[in-house]
Amino acid sequence: MTTTAPAPEYSVIGTRPIRHDGLDKVIGRAKYAADIQMAGLLSAKILRSPHPHARIKSIDTSKAAALPGVRAVITAADIPAVASDRMQDLGETAVRLRFLSSNVLAGNKVLYKGQAVAAVAATSAHIAEEALSLIKVDYEVLPPALNVLDAMKDGAPLLHEDMLMQEFGQRTTKHSNIANHFRFKKGEPADGFKQADVVVEREFNTAAVHQGYIEPHAATANWNVDGKLTIWCSTQGSFNVRSQVATLLKIPESNVKVIPTEIGGGFGGKLGVYLEPVVALLAKKTGHPVKAIMSRTEVFEGTGPTPGSYMKVKMGANKEGRITAAEVSLMFEAGAFPGSPVNAGAMCALACYNLDNAQVDGYDVVVNKQKTAAYRAPGATHAAMAVESVVDELCENLKMDPIDFRILNGVKQGDRRVDGPAFGKVGFMEVLQAAKNHPHWKTPLTGKNRGRGFAAGFWFNAGGPASCYIAMNPDGTVSLIEGAADIGGTRAAIAMQAAEVLGIPADKVTPTVVDTDSIGYTSLTGGSSVAFKGGLAAYEAAQDLKKQLIERAAKIWETTADNVEFEKGEFKLKPSYERKMTFTELAGRLLTTGGPLAGRASVDARGVGPAFAAVIADVEVDPETGKTQVLRATIVQDAGKAIHPSYVEGQMQGGVAQGIGWALNEEYFFTNQGTMANPTFLDYRMPTALDLPMIDTVIVEVANPGHPFGVRGVGEVPIVPPPAAVANAMKRAIGVRMTDLPMSPGAVLAAIQAKGNGKR
């Protein structure tokens, strides 16, 4: 594993301390959402739609309610009316409130198999389950629209009869499953194609895939007689859950306290609410705390994957290897309600390249499938699969090295994306150079049916509001309180940034993620934002505390603050430096010299630094079975500054692992009737340890000027290049260009045979 160069200017940043939350997780003591227990707790179960598309004519819950042990049954009728078109922010995506409400409990229609229709709270899970079978729902079954191209056709069954298509920012009068069609344009692609010596045009299809978090959704609610609602749940954004629940239930946000538990993964799938409003309503109705835990099948059938897509890419280049024009069309399956990440995908699609003439069209299309959710760099991986495959084909046609081609066309500071914004300081060139110099790229690949592929990827990264409190303890440690769910080791990364400012080791900081009543507003864990924005808040809070500590030292020495210097955890009195106090000594004297001290900061982190990554993948394809093994994979990524390099490498490896899964075997396999046939981890095939090579990592550090330590986000961009890198490698291995994901053995074999070079 390549590591970062030592950073002599820092004592904590860039080191690899043991994570603060590690022990509890390793010994199984960490509390996850399903672990919540309390007196009088009831169990809730959800009744789900057996049809992908149907009108609900009536729901009879009387038999279920009469079953001994059942305490309450609810349906959409119990959700305070929110027939509102107001948009609710989900962090990486947004949704209309009435759609969010129907996704929590279906109103007059069900729009996918697995959509929640009713819920029961009972004294045991078994009774609740039995009660579900006593609920009678009278459905009028409707024909479904099951994939994006069918759903876009005139005459396709309409999911939302009242929905009017939005086109180029205007609401049209057209009733359609196309919720939105938008376009980004720069220059004139038609002119650009005239200058091209080679033009490649390809179509791509990708299947919906799951984020694959290990922990299923779970939530517990308690509704006190004073109207105060407490929710324990596994979420990527406790403040987000607070606002979604308060809005859906029409209660003041301040009446809702959300206590985030440890979270067993989210990757974008735990931004929107599913169970939280349901257990809250059941708790209100029963006067008891109520808990719901999804089964794995419910997670697959009832929550959001990342969309399936159809994409078309046309690119032209001249003999010198400059891209002269590009045209991209992205059509994403939003699922039951509008709001796929096609916008983000469209903005990322061509972001790696400095183009004069380009156009990107995006279509957000509703289909009778689960409402899609965010997944690690939402939309960007789809788009990269299409664009990076076409770029690879341009390189093949021009006989150009794929890295040299990207160096020639890649973006630098000042270049503009097709959708408008200009890049600040970015590290794409540095990433490409590091890939080019890597032993993996320089070592020839030998052997039959083997090939090496290369692909690049871009992700914006995000910032936003975050808060942090740091309190001094008498023994020289500090307690750090923050509000962002820790999914990827961010407690450690944030604590380290505070420790660096305070001149103390990371293990002297005890970081805790607290509930929404105990910290200022903190936006969610998404957009690769937490180490950046939470780190900035911790930096500012530590600066605030440092300033107060210096003042206190001055007070003790009966001087002014400008006569005190703080360096490497020591306070010194200028100019002689004879009087000194360590951080710990001062900590011990606070209570007798004026009282305790704490630093605090609430920030709106704006100076976001985007991320670029590149992946080199070697594959071997069995030409008789179509099975592909990734032999070697290397990822190079600009982290800005790796606070804790091991966790940065972990993110990079995790992203590549998920990207390889997406490339080779993962897919929501729908029957023609709109049923997901593989809602288990047995048949939804994520890669196991035996399916992956050791994934080599190279961290490039082009500091983000918008952060005191140069941090860019790292969590998302590593998933972007792998599917294209694997597809490009397969092309070189077997001479077949795969354009549909997953590139599963059956599909690869069929492609080999179609090309006529298969042999028995």
Add this chain to the structure above:
Amino acid sequence: MQTLEYTAPKTLKDAITLLAQKGDAARPLAGGTDVLVQLRVGRRPQVNTLVDLKNIPELTRLSYDPREGLYLGAAVACCHVYEDATVRRMYPGLIDAAELIGSVQIQGRASVGGNVCNAAPSGDTIPALIALSATCSIAGPNGTRSVPMEQFCTAPGRNLLQNGEILVAVRIPAPAPNSGAAYLRFIPRNEMDIAVAGVGASVVLDSAKQRITSARVALASVAPTPLFVTAAGQALAGKAVTDEAAIQAAADAAVAAARPITDMRGTIEFRKQLVGVLTRRTLHIAIQRARGA
């Protein structure tokens, strides 16, 4: 899920009596890696009693005798099978299958007997056992009987056990001199998966190890039950070990016998292709093992 009764009889007789009495309401329990999953997802709604077989000596014995061959108690977990040095040496074709069921954790519970009784078309040990000429020792209210492995499964999830009958052991003859066997399956991942197609094969060579005296081939996941393909064995009898055309003929016979369906794990065409490829590859390994290479 409703409440369940759990019993753990200590004798074969008690278990048989109990199962005969309860009929469809009771299911035997070995490792539980099939039956517990099925209960949880509501696939056996009539069952209210589990009869644990792991306290019955006849079902937990694993022993080898040069004349009698292998006695493999029906409740012996896969890990005990592949950790046994004698079994490893004598029956590598069975080890191939026992080692790839699920994962290490699953193999600690999953029994070969349970795999056989579950009668899945994809059960990995079954083609391996058919290739090894294994027989099923069955005990029931009306006494005991013995059935060739290839007759045991009757439909997906169904076997020929009658009410109250238990599979006591799987017996495999001592390997003939100059024989070899192997099992291969195809899955898209490298573990934790269900065979898209599987092939078990065994060969017996002449004393010079130049010619195939007899061969047996059996398939998984390409028919309602594991499939014994006699024509594949016949294509090889008397042929030289290096006769690739004969091996291809056996593979063709296997493909011809396969009657797969199209589902999310693979299409008919894909499965047929795999049967051909795997038959060739499995036979090559079996021959190599028989030659002592």
